[in-house]
Amino acid sequence: MTTMRTQADTSEQIMAAARSMVQARGYNALSFRDVAASVGVKSASVHYHFPTKGDLAAALARRYTEEGMDYLDTLLARGEDYRACLARYVAIFRRALEDGNRMCLCGIMAAENEDLPAAVRAEVAAFTNANVAWLTGLLAGRRPGTSPELARARGAAIYAAVAGAQLVARGRNDIAVYDAIMGAFADTGLFD
Amino acid sequence: MTTMRTQADTSEQIMAAARSMVQARGYNALSFRDVAASVGVKSASVHYHFPTKGDLAAALARRYTEEGMDYLDTLLARGEDYRACLARYVAIFRRALEDGNRMCLCGIMAAENEDLPAAVRAEVAAFTNANVAWLTGLLAGRRPGTSPELARARGAAIYAAVAGAQLVARGRNDIAVYDAIMGAFADTGLFD
DNA sequence: ACCTGAACACCGTTCAAGT
DNA sequence: ACCTGAACACCGTTCAAGT
Numbered sequence: 129m130t131t132m133r134t135q136a137d138t139s140e141q142i143m144a145a146a147r148s149m150v151q152a153r154g155y156n157a158l159s160f161r162d163v164a165a166s167v168g169v170k171s172a173s174v175h176y177h178f179p180t181k182g183d184l185a186a187a188l189a190r191r192y193t194e195e196g197m198d199y200l201d202t203l204l205a206r207g208e209d210y211r212a213c214l215a216r217y218v219a220i221f222r223r224a225l226e227d228g229n230r231m232c233l234c235g236i237m238a239a240e241n242e243d244l245p246a247a248v249r250a251e252v253a254a255f256t257n258a259n260v261a262w263l264t265g266l267l268a269g270r271r272p273g274t275s276p277e278l279a280r281a282r283g284a285a286i287y288a289a290v291a292g293a294q295l296v297a298r299g300r301n302d303i304a305v306y307d308a309i310m311g312a313f314a315d316t317g318l319f320d
Numbered sequence: 321m322t323t324m325r326t327q328a329d330t331s332e333q334i335m336a337a338a339r340s341m342v343q344a345r346g347y348n349a350l351s352f353r354d355v356a357a358s359v360g361v362k363s364a365s366v367h368y369h370f371p372t373k374g375d376l377a378a379a380l381a382r383r384y385t386e387e388g389m390d391y392l393d394t395l396l397a398r399g400e401d402y403r404a405c406l407a408r409y410v411a412i413f414r415r416a417l418e419d420g421n422r423m424c425l426c427g428i429m430a431a432e433n434e435d436l437p438a439a440v441r442a443e444v445a446a447f448t449n450a451n452v453a454w455l456t457g458l459l460a461g462r463r464p465g466t467s468p469e470l471a472r473a474r475g476a477a478i479y480a481a482v483a484g485a486q487l488v489a490r491g492r493n494d495i496a497v498y499d500a501i502m503g504a505f506a507d508t509g510l511f512d
Numbered sequence: 513a514c515c516t517g518a519a520c521a522c523c524g525t526t527c528a529a530g531t
Numbered sequence: 532a533c534c535t536g537a538a539c540a541c542c543g544t545t546c547a548a549g550t
Contacts, residue, residue, distance in 0.1 A: 154434075160543065161543090172544090173514075179544090242344050281501060282507070285481075287484075291488065292479075295480070295483055308472075308476060312473040316474075316505075318510070352525090361533095364526085364527090368532090368534070515548105516549075517547095523542065
């Protein structure tokens with residue numbers, strides 16, 4: 129029998145604190161001293177676990193993508209229909225707004241693209257690609273006849289719609305704006 | 321006969337340099353020392369013209385909104401039809417990507433919402449509101465029967481579509497992605 | 513293995529001092 | 532009216548030093 133683990137590793141606590149901060153204020157506003165204070169260590173200790181801010185942000189984005197894709201894969205495995213899967217997808221981005229008017233971790237960092245170290249930029253791109261690929265796959269099942277190019281463009285459009293709606297609703301600090309926008313997209317047939 | 325003005329005021333040069341920097345890297349990455357170096361003064365001089373970073377960013381956003389709305393109003397005055405006006409609108413956000421993979425000034429600052437001084441946040445919200453109102457007005461002319469709520473939701477959806485597509489295409493550093501996404505939206509009838 | 517204090521060059525901001 | 536150098540408390544990062 130191994131030792132009980134009653135407390136998260138320092139690395140895990142750092143990642144949890146940092147993730148919450150980035151989703152609220154972005155990569156540039158992430159402060160090693162703030163993270164350290166929130167965890168109860170000094171900022172130099174954070175550098176022991178994550179040598180640079182880029183290393184920390186890249187780790188955050190990689191895990192964020194993994195966890196998100198795991199959830200999306202369980203959605204497919206559950207055998208729910210096309211519309212139900214899309215509704216769950218739209219609900220994921222709504223949840224970030226519910227959680228203190230936050231954004232998707234990679235959505236907010238995408239806006240900071242030019243400021244990101246290359247490794248972080250790559251992880252953000254990987255998140256976007258994974259999301260568009262999942263949506264494209266879902267669409268392919270729905271419309272077997274469509275060309276790959278058109279299916280991918282539509283997958284990207286759904287991702288852009290959700291990301292854009294999140295951005296606009298967040299600026300208004302009003303979840304009803306997110307719902308109204310997604311309703312308008314639904315009316316145009318974006319989810320049919 | 322008054323004195324010739326062969327050079328822009330220092331304030332104007334500061335705003336031009338700062339605007340370009342914010343559209344490329346955001347509010348947080350805007351540096352008074354970088355702006356000063358680009359204009360040829362010291363950072364303390366920038367504070368003479370714009371006491372705080374918030375004052376500078378608020379002035380940038382206010383003028384950006386004014387200039388943008390002036391252009392949109394000339395579009396309407398030209399008497400072009402609904403589709404042509406929307407095509408011009410979509411082209412505005414494309415142009416930022418053409419200009420060094422930049423973003424809409426207020427779009428990128430919207431992502432930084434939580435970091436913005438209140439005055440800047442208000443200007444960013446005013447830009448969004450003005451854009452949605454313009455789109456809503458355009459839609460009202462096109463579909464006189466629609467309820468104000470639905471027209472506004474659809475106006476917000478078009479704005480979110482454009483902002484989201486810009487964000488996604490910028491992350492890929494590929495204008496073709498913007499065009500493909502807008503094409504997919506057009507296919508769903510978002511612009512009909 | 514993990515943490516820390518001290519130092520470095522950056523940042524926005526302030527202010528007394530210059531012209 | 533406009534600009535500046537110097538100082539302040541911040542920042543990410545490094546590193547020698549501690550346990």
